[in-house]
Amino acid sequence: MPGAFLSSLLVGLLAVGAAAQEGVPTPLNLSPYYTAYPAPISFILYLDSGEFALCAYATCVTIPGSNPPVAECGCYSFTGPNLGSATGILNKQIKDTMLSTCFGSARCTTLLSNKTEFCRRMNDRTMYPGYELVSTYNTTDWAVATGQGNPEPRVCQGGTATNCFAAACRRGTPTSRALPPGSPAFNSTCYCPYFTTSRPFIMANGSFPCGPTDPAQVVPGKTLIYNGA
Ligand SMILES: *[C@@H]1O[C@H](CO)[C@@H](O)[C@H](O)[C@H]1NC(C)=O
Numbered sequence: 001m002p003g004a005f006l007s008s009l010l011v012g013l014l015a016v017g018a019a020a021q022e023g024v025p026t027p028l029n030l031s032p033y034y035t036a037y038p039a040p041i042s043f044i045l046y047l048d049s050g051e052f053a054l055c056a057y058a059t060c061v062t063i064p065g066s067n068p069p070v071a072e073c074g075c076y077s078f079t080g081p082n083l084g085s086a087t088g089i090l091n092k093q094i095k096d097t098m099l100s101t102c103f104g105s106a107r108c109t110t111l112l113s114n115k116t117e118f119c120r121r122m123n124d125r126t127m128y129p130g131y132e133l134v135s136t137y138n139t140t141d142w143a144v145a146t147g148q149g150n151p152e153p154r155v156c157q158g159g160t161a162t163n164c165f166a167a168a169c170r171r172g173t174p175t176s177r178a179l180p181p182g183s184p185a186f187n188s189t190c191y192c193p194y195f196t197t198s199r200p201f202i203m204a205n206g207s208f209p210c211g212p213t214d215p216a217q218v219v220p221g222k223t224l225i226y227n228g229a
Pocket residue numbers: 048049050114123124
């Protein structure tokens with residue numbers, strides 16, 4: 001048991017080391033960045049165009065001792081149109097700006113497309129200094145790039161999942177040794193808040209398990225969890 005604990009701690013530290021940089025909060029403490037956590041899902045939309053990370057069907061491993069609790073997720077990066085939702089933003093100041101800019105009209109997907117505060121901060125890489133990418137959303141890029149199509153989602157009656165929307169990301173593959181060998185060739189890594197709940201939520205790839213409903217069964221650095229909302 002102590003051995004297992006130590007090795008999961010090591011995996012966590014390795015993951016942390018990969019992104020560590022002068023003055024940059026490690027994934028162990030993203031609380032200065034995720035000032036609006038926890039973020040609910042919403043439909044106040046805006047459009048961007050630039051380089052982004054996509055974690056739609058991500059496979060993730062929790063990072064031991066992280067605050068807020070985050071998992072290291074294997075994602076892809078793309079350059080092109082991508083979509084976001086204002087209430088899901090993890091930085092409080094940008095979220096508040098986006099809510100007042102985008103609420104009650106479609107201007108953030110039309111006139112202000114690629115011109116909002118979120119898009120500016122994402123494209124000039126100042127959203128999370130030190131993390132060059134932000135996770136947003138695109139309906140087709142993952143399916144096209146992997147040739148797998150879009151899997152059917154399902155409703156989970158409780159479980160553990162990440163919500164990667166607006167998370168801080170870096171280029172390159174995840175470092176966790178817990179990801180299964182032969183995992184897809186993920187080319188970006190995101191640090192996504194995760195939740196354990198007894199309430200229903202959506203698992204984006206309905207073939208993935210819903211995850212433990214008891215937080216004690218989520219073994220830090222070991223249990224694989226998947227992206228939902
Ligand atoms: C969106 O904004 C970024 C940063 O200003 C720019 O590089 C990119 O070309 C813009 N995309 C479009 C489609 O205007």
